[in-house]
Amino acid sequence: MKTSAIIILLCACTIVFAQPGPGPGPGRGAGQGQGPGPRNVDDQIKSLKKDLSLSDEQVEKVKTILEEQRKEMDALRDQERDEREAMFEKFRDIHEKSDKRIMELLTEEEKEKYAKIVQDRSTRRDGRQGRPGRGDRPRW
Numbered sequence: 001m002k003t004s005a006i007i008i009l010l011c012a013c014t015i016v017f018a019q020p021g022p023g024p025g026p027g028r029g030a031g032q033g034q035g036p037g038p039r040n041v042d043d044q045i046k047s048l049k050k051d052l053s054l055s056d057e058q059v060e061k062v063k064t065i066l067e068e069q070r071k072e073m074d075a076l077r078d079q080e081r082d083e084r085e086a087m088f089e090k091f092r093d094i095h096e097k098s099d100k101r102i103m104e105l106l107t108e109e110e111k112e113k114y115a116k117i118v119q120d121r122s123t124r125r126d127g128r129q130g131r132p133g134r135g136d137r138p139r140w
Contacts, residue, residue: 041066051117052110061105069098095121 045063048054054062072094076087099118103111 041070052106052113054110058105062102065098065101069094 041063044066045059048062049059052058073091076090076094079087099114103114106114
């Protein structure tokens with residue numbers, strides 16, 4: 001249960017955009033992307049702090065990384081919708097970059113737990129999108 005919640009937290013943006021749109025036209029339909037789990041950085045931090053037993057210093061650094069991730073993804077979200085595949089690839093690259101930076105902050109025990117979280121996130125995402133995984137990712 002904890003692992004699922006963290007996967008959802010770390011993939012919030014990906015989850016929202018992986019859902020089918022409401023049809024032609026701009027915007028999203030009511031309720032689209034609504035699912036379990038926190039959607040904002042502060043909720044993600046609370047969950048990661050609890051699940052990984054992060055120090056205050058780690059919390060601040062992870063929060064900065066997740067805020068940067070959110071800004072990058074928001075910028076991509078504003079691009080044209082016909083560029084969805086390229087956008088998803090960039091989202092995955094941003095996640096990988098953030099994951100690598102987070103891993104650098106963690107203890108060995110935390111790294112093992114976080115690697116599992118990332119692997120589960122990747123498995124769920126790939127299964128949801130109906131395509132094979134991306135090899136040995138995550139890479140760090």
